[in-house]
Amino acid sequence: MNAPVKIETTLKDWETDQEVRWCPGCGDYAILKAVQRTLPELGADPANTVFISGIGCSSRFPYYMESYGFHTIHGRAPALATGTKLANPDLDVWLVTGDGDGLSIGGNHMMHVLRRNVNMQIMLFNNEIYGLTKGQASPTSREGTKSPSSPLGSVDHPANPCAFALGAGARFVSRGFDVSKKLPEVLKAAHAHQGAAFIEIFQNCIVYNKDVFEAFAAPKGAEEHQLWLEDGEPMLFGSEKTGGVKGLSFDAERMAFDVVDVNGDDWQVAGVTRHDAKNRMMAHLLAEMPFGPYPMALGVLYDDPRPTFESAVIAEREQASSGKVANLAKLLASGQTWTVDGTAQDPQ
Template sequence: MNDMTPVTSKPKDWESDQEVRWCPGCGDYAILKAIQRTMPDLGVRPESTVFISGIGCSSRFPYYMETYGFHTIHGRAPAVATGVKLANPDLDVWIITGDGDGLSIGGNHTLHLLRRNLDCQILLFNNEIYGLTKGQYSPTSRTGTRSPSTPFGSVDGPVNPCAFALGAGARFVARGIDVHKNLPGVFKAAHAHRGASFVEIYQNCIVYNDEVFAPFTEKKEAAARQVWLEHGQPMLFDGGLKGLALDAKALALKVVDVAGGDWKAAGVLVHDETNRSIANMLVTMPSGAHPVALGVIYQSPAPTFESAVIEQNARASEGKKPDLQALISKGQTWMVEKEPHAI
């Protein structure tokens, strides 16, 4: 068993000696720093922490953390993470993936990790493009995206990562923005959750998809286009002048004006992060008049996959004595006798 007693560390203790190599201005730098600032607040140990990635720009991440790590193959980080967690459930496992790695070739693996509820944190960097392979459109690229692989504009609709996670049975779903001050708080909430924590991070690709999120991330637009959710608090934004209410007829969320700060009279909803139906509405709000939902959108803990496996194995082995020879000899076995060499 690993010693899980909280320890004191500094952000510098989590920085490896490797040169950080992303394009200048890439949002990955901000996410890396946010994680390195967050880890000391969690009281965890570097030697008990593992970062696992697949393939993509985001997947360089394990090299830059002074922890254990695996840079695996395209889309298969969830499979490796499952093996790591089952082999040593005490390890603190983080999965670093991107919209291409985690939702294209790795979509199947991500789905099953979420439905199984492995205790880990999944950080999905979403820049709506394939950056490492030079700008092809990705599963989250918007319809009409022009790229080397879609020179006339993509014709298929994009995957909504948080809607995908909820549909796969995720018990924790959150969103953040690469450069936002609230991102460390989202990481802390994800780590505190026991089970699979899915965090989508809007990450700017300065080379191939620059400013794609500007309509809601630009400083002058942020207040009116972002609603940061907090459990038990009203869903207010734009300095408290607007809020989200339920349109009972359409079974959807609508934007309402809040007069004189009386959000109750305006019908503004109080955020209940255990309400999956409202969570689905929050992650599928149409762009335009509606804000982007950020923070912890849904959280409802359930037994973890590895705890169920460990319990099952304990029941299966109860009262039994380990005997490798008996296991090898079980069933149809035979002895091959040595025969004399033919002359």
């Protein structure tokens, strides 16, 4: 595999001539612009970049990126993306999916692309609802969500995308939200990771699940409830960093965090824990930390690379073919074969 050649582009170089068609006010617009702004900063080449999606509102994404793209079938984007990466490991592959597409019919495929550690960026837009099919409850919909499929309120316990990714063996797990100015930094961190990089992006569905994330993801005023994680830095939150997250020790049953007040720069006195992006247990706790009593954990929860799936496959291919000469005719004639001479036989 060759290192990608960085080139200079602008946001305009990544915009297509297609009319962007999401509902007015949809969070997907903000995510699209964040990606289009980020790629030039990465030095990405449109001719070496491919966006692969499944089915859903999020899956219109490839139409709006001036690069290669593949709008695939429901839930199967991870399988197509894996095949693309194996066929051409030098491609920069971005997988785009939603909470319905990626965690319901596509949950099995998502699990395997994560555990295999195929080198790609996986953006899962989570609006906690099925938007394209008119507002049914999705795997991430909260208990009590009223929808066409759950008119009395959903009784399902919702899936947690980041916890799912960690459970499937992902080596990079992160979170952001659609209108956040910090989303490009999360995308850059995912791109720098060699392996399957999972990014949950909270996305406002203006029609069927409006403002469900408003408490921590509003454009303004929600900073008090955002814990932006930085490796090696204390876990402080709030506009003035007056809140902190403190790790509690193991007891007989569990390990958990506690929220503490911080006065000035005395975060060490308050016992605030430093984030360790390579600590898998800490990542699990952050992923499942309930919002309300705690702030929403955002940024890179976990980043601990290991060899990628395609590098192992390539090494295996090279080992299998070492010292051998390709000969298709010989291969076809090997084993149990027979020859039909073509002479017409008289049925009499």
